[in-house]
Amino acid sequence: MTLRLYDTAARATREFVPVTPGKVSIYLCGATVQAPPHIGHVRSQLSFDIVRRWLEYRGHEVTFVRNVTDIDDKIIRRAAEEGVEAWRVAQRNEYAFQNAYRLLGCIDPSVEPRATGHIPEMVAMMRKLIDDGHAYAAGGDVYFRVRSFPEYGALAHFSVDNLEEQPLDDVAPTTHKEDPHDFTLWKASKPGEPFWETPWGPGRPGWHLECSAMAHRYLGTAFDIHGGGVDLIFPHHENEQAQSHAFGDQFTKYWMHNGWVTLKNEKMSKSLGNSVLVSELAKQYRPIVLRYYLGTPHYRSMIEYTEDSLREAEAAFGRIEGFLTRAAETVGATAAAPEVPAAFADSMDDDFGVPGAVAVLYTTIREGNTALAAGDKEGVATHLASVLKMLDVLGMNPLAEPWTGAPGTAGSGTDLRPAVDTLVKVALEQRQAARERKDYAASDAIRDQLSRAGVTVEDTPNGPRWTVA
Numbered sequence: 001m002t003l004r005l006y007d008t009a010a011r012a013t014r015e016f017v018p019v020t021p022g023k024v025s026i027y028l029c030g031a032t033v034q035a036p037p038h039i040g041h042v043r044s045q046l047s048f049d050i051v052r053r054w055l056e057y058r059g060h061e062v063t064f065v066r067n068v069t070d071i072d073d074k075i076i077r078r079a080a081e082e083g084v085e086a087w088r089v090a091q092r093n094e095y096a097f098q099n100a101y102r103l104l105g106c107i108d109p110s111v112e113p114r115a116t117g118h119i120p121e122m123v124a125m126m127r128k129l130i131d132d133g134h135a136y137a138a139g140g141d142v143y144f145r146v147r148s149f150p151e152y153g154a155l156a157h158f159s160v161d162n163l164e165e166q167p168l169d170d171v172a173p174t175t176h177k178e179d180p181h182d183f184t185l186w187k188a189s190k191p192g193e194p195f196w197e198t199p200w201g202p203g204r205p206g207w208h209l210e211c212s213a214m215a216h217r218y219l220g221t222a223f224d225i226h227g228g229g230v231d232l233i234f235p236h237h238e239n240e241q242a243q244s245h246a247f248g249d250q251f252t253k254y255w256m257h258n259g260w261v262t263l264k265n266e267k268m269s270k271s272l273g274n275s276v277l278v279s280e281l282a283k284q285y286r287p288i289v290l291r292y293y294l295g296t297p298h299y300r301s302m303i304e305y306t307e308d309s310l311r312e313a314e315a316a317f318g319r320i321e322g323f324l325t326r327a328a329e330t331v332g333a334t335a336a337a338p339e340v341p342a343a344f345a346d347s348m349d350d351d352f353g354v355p356g357a358v359a360v361l362y363t364t365i366r367e368g369n370t371a372l373a374a375g376d377k378e379g380v381a382t383h384l385a386s387v388l389k390m391l392d393v394l395g396m397n398p399l400a401e402p403w404t405g406a407p408g409t410a411g412s413g414t415d416l417r418p419a420v421d422t423l424v425k426v427a428l429e430q431r432q433a434a435r436e437r438k439d440y441a442a443s444d445a446i447r448d449q450l451s452r453a454g455v456t457v458e459d460t461p462n463g464p465r466w467t468v469a
Helices: 039-057 073-082 086-103 117-130 160-165 207-219 230-247 289-295 309-329 342-349 355-374 377-394 417-436 442-453
Strands: 005-007 013-015 023-026 061-066 135-138 139-146 182-186 202-207 223-228 250-260 261-263 455-460 463-468
Touching: 013 023, 013 223, 023 182, 023 207, 039 086, 039 223, 039 261, 039 377, 061 207, 086 202, 117 135, 117 139, 117 182, 117 207, 117 230, 117 309, 135 377, 139 230, 139 463, 160 202, 160 230, 182 207, 182 230, 202 309, 207 223, 207 230, 207 250, 223 230, 230 250, 309 355, 309 377, 342 355, 342 377, 355 377, 417 455, 417 463
Parallel strands: 023 061, 023 223, 223 250
Antiparallel strands: 005 013, 135 139, 139 182, 182 202, 455 463
16 A cells, blocks of 8 residues: 555645655744643654654655754743743743653654754745745835735635634735735834844844744755644645745645644633643653653644543553553563564554554554463564554654653663662562461552552462552
């Protein structure tokens, strides 16, 4: 089966054919770093991390660009509130985003360019757009002339004539615009704001221009996939496409958009006061569980955040780890299989269908558990190897990097398991002594105390085994 993906522009699933055979280029709209990341922010990166991993599994060499918007109105406002320079706010939160991505097991991008590092590229792009009649300078601002570009609206599927029916973020009328629908490429600086000198006066980048300039700089005139949240289709991605095509670039061949994380059916957003920070959630749940929770729904679906759904994800991942533990105890260390099962591959090749792929994973685990019950060591080893390979592809193998070095796991510099292991063993020895003297009430009480502490005890032929619930 050939890889097929849903292209937002076509509103259809299309066969994926890269611009250059064997190579895939991806541009993902990254963070605007005015505040620390919530789980809605990292959902996009995590979704495209799985996309990247599958493309690499399929033998492609992937160039992955994820930008950082390190100057905008919100960053400037936050800096003014704190009484510090805007770059301090941006840098602090950029580090927070990077830490959150890595915490959830995302591979670092090939390059992570900042908007403020690409002003020359933006000036060059504006100069050509002005020369070609697609843009104009007015009052120190530079605007894109929307009606000069007949294709405007092709991505979001509307005509500029009915644009007033669309959300008008960044296309509201100003005194300098020829047409209220024109959008900003460059903003003239206001007193006290950061600025860069240009032929049209001091100012700073417009949100849309920076992505076109950086995509051109790192991926050239044509690249394969442009990704981002569904909320970016209009105006951000529509404006990116218009200015890049007007500049002369073919720009992206496929548009992919991930769904939101919602809370009470509203998009998670700091401005709405309904965001859940990654750093806070990671204190309650292991990062690999958060990756499972955010990464296993289909990338285009919405995820409704609830405590119950997170606990269900934790329990579901616990079942995966339980099989890995029992299988390893039976057959020892096992290498991952060279390939994933055909049904897993078919699901992933169908618009990166992770839910179907995870269904195959659980089917394999059930079959492995059946082999365990039957004492079929060869069958256990085969199913264990297959499960490990599928988890590797999804970036969710708890026995592989980066999870083997994560806090709370073996190999971590902050590993608490040896201390916990010692304490639990003492309790289990007391429980065993109670059982030997037939004091079953005391034995049960110890087990119940451990359970309330989050430690699950399972009696096996080889003695009791404990896990953190």
